Amino acid sequence: MATPPSIPAYGLYGEALGFPDLCHVETITDRAAGHDWRISPHRHEDLHQILFIRQGQTQLEADGHHVSLPAPIAINMPRRVVHGFTFESGTIGHVFTIPTAEVADVIDGPSPLSLALARPGWTRPPEDFEYLFDTLSRTHGSTSLARVARLRGLSTQLFASLAEALAEAAPTAPDRSPRILQKFDGFVRARLDQALTVADIAAALAISTSHLNRLVKQATGLPVLRAIEAMRMREACRQLAYTRRPIAAIGAEVGYPDPSYFSRAFQRHLGITPRDYRNRLSG
Numbered sequence: 313m314a315t316p317p318s319i320p321a322y323g324l325y326g327e328a329l330g331f332p333d334l335c336h337v338e339t340i341t342d343r344a345a346g347h348d349w350r351i352s353p354h355r356h357e358d359l360h361q362i363l364f365i366r367q368g369q370t371q372l373e374a375d376g377h378h379v380s381l382p383a384p385i386a387i388n389m390p391r392r393v394v395h396g397f398t399f400e401s402g403t404i405g406h407v408f409t410i411p412t413a414e415v416a417d418v419i420d421g422p423s424p425l426s427l428a429l430a431r432p433g434w435t436r437p438p439e440d441f442e443y444l445f446d447t448l449s450r451t452h453g454s455t456s457l458a459r460v461a462r463l464r465g466l467s468t469q470l471f472a473s474l475a476e477a478l479a480e481a482a483p484t485a486p487d488r489s490p491r492i493l494q495k496f497d498g499f500v501r502a503r504l505d506q507a508l509t510v511a512d513i514a515a516a517l518a519i520s521t522s523h524l525n526r527l528v529k530q531a532t533g534l535p536v537l538r539a540i541e542a543m544r545m546r547e548a549c550r551q552l553a554y555t556r557r558p559i560a561a562i563g564a565e566v567g568y569p570d571p572s573y574f575s576r577a578f579q580r581h582l583g584i585t586p587r588d589y590r591n592r593l594s595g
Contacts, residue, residue: 335410337445337452340365340403349403353396357532358546360419360429361409363387364437364445364472368403372396374432386437388474390419392448392493392531393432406445410467413550418471420494428475430494435481438473445470492517493531496524497543504544510536514553544568546582552590559586 340363344351353373363386365369370381373396381387383405389395391412412419419429444466451462465566495517500508513536515526525536532539544566551562563574563586578586 314560334414334460335408335448335452335467337406337408338450340367340399340405340407341369343407344397344399344403349399349401353394355394355533356391356409357542358412359409360391360412360415361389361407362470363389363397363405363407364441365399365403365405366442368400368405370400371398371404372434379434381434384437385434385435386441386474386477387432388429388478389432390430395432408445408448408467408470411550413547414464415467415471418468420498424479425472425475426494427491428479429471430491433481435474435477440469440473444473461510474530481514481517492519492524492527496528500540501547504547505564506541506567508537542575542581545578548574548578548586549582549589552586553593559590562586 365381365383365385365387367383369383370385370387371509372379372381372387373394377393383403419426424487448466448470451459451466456462496513499513499516509587510521510524514521517524528536528539532542534542548562548566551557552559555562560571560574563569563571563578566574568574568577575585577589578584578589581587584592
């Protein structure tokens with residue numbers, strides 16, 4: 313399904329300056345109450361979300377399909393899926409958000425677990441969801457020395473538990489499109505510092521250039537080369553946020569060996585220079 317260009321692509325519900333933490337956990341009340349309990353349709357280019365609704369009715373829109381979901385419910389929302397929510401006033405639950413790069417070993421690849429998580433879906437919450445979300449929420453707000461390590465382990469448990477529940481609830485034949493897009497992502501990420509052409513990528517994936525263009529445009533709303541540029545910028549944001557490496561070295565690693573050109577390209581995408589971006593996160 314083609315994505316209309318008017319649908320916004322958000323970092324995290326509108327935050328446009330990248331994702332400076334391993335993951336994010338917040339309540340439905342904190343996120344939606346101030347918006348009259350409605351989150352308008354949008355998509356996340358490089359974030360995967362899991363919702364756990366404990367109480368309250370949820371109206372979900374995903375890629376143009378509408379469904380009413382009674383609580384308790386667990387919702388899987390992969391990257392790039394256009395989605396929106398209308399929650400019953402007073403809904404109780406949590407939203408878990410994580411950059412896909414942080415859980416690539418779980419959600420990317422040919423495993424049954426990855427395939428179960430590749431599509432939007434919902435199911436009755438697994439038995440351990442309440443414990444996992446309560447522990448994630450506490451750990452996310454802590455300053456423990458082991459905070460990141462604990463968050464990473466809990467995140468993996470959360471994905472594994474949801475994948476099993478989704479597979480048991482609705483076993484389906486695999487769709488090739490998510491697999492091809494996963495291969496596209498993996499191929500490009502391994503070559504961010506290289507000049508890539510659409511023809512070279514299509515040949516590596518054993519599909520036609522028109523098929524590749526169609527899949528990438530449907531998933532991201534962007535032509536292939538602009539989607540690659542966006543991937544380069546997201547990786548640059550990660551490096552600027554999580555490391556103290558020189559800005560010029562980061563630019564070269566994501567395909568911009570000229571520091572001045574990298575700075576101009578970065579500012580064109582995010583509205584600020586790489587140095588200002590790093591300083592803002594540090595501040």
